[in-house]
Amino acid sequence: MEQRRPARRNWLLVLDGLADPVSRSRDFTHRALTAWHWLPAATAEGRQAAEDVVLLVSEVVANACLHGGGAGALVLDCTPERLRIEVTDINPAPPVPAGSGGGRRRSAGAGWPGGYGLLIVDRLAREWGSRPGAAGKCVWLEVPCPPGTRCPPAGRDRAGFSGGSPARR
Structure with a gap:
């Protein structure tokens, strides 16, 4: 009989220099969610939570590529209570x-697609924010874990990337 080791709490993917970092991040996240028993989920709620996480990772990594000078790393940090997603970039x-008045829109016009990734993050994440890094910033977000998630308890297997203040909703 095959014995399985417990899933690691922290998963790190270095994105700097990777071709197609958004697709690679989605695949990486899918593997982590499977290890933590988010997938295959027995309930529709669990499947939706996993799909939301993959969408959130795609949005934050794409934003780092488009607006942050390139994504540096993706960290997934899972506890039984929450999943924290962190993406670094050099900006x-x-x-x-979008629509907050502080961002620049493309000169092509308001009818162009895009610019709504952070609105998706704000809608789906329990909280999110950013913090300065040594060379750029880290954008982070947290979502609650569905029942049945098998992550090591807090305090074990720390990657050292957590921190920052939550965005108030």
């Missing part, structure tokens, strides 16, 4: 949601 400017 020190904090992210600005």
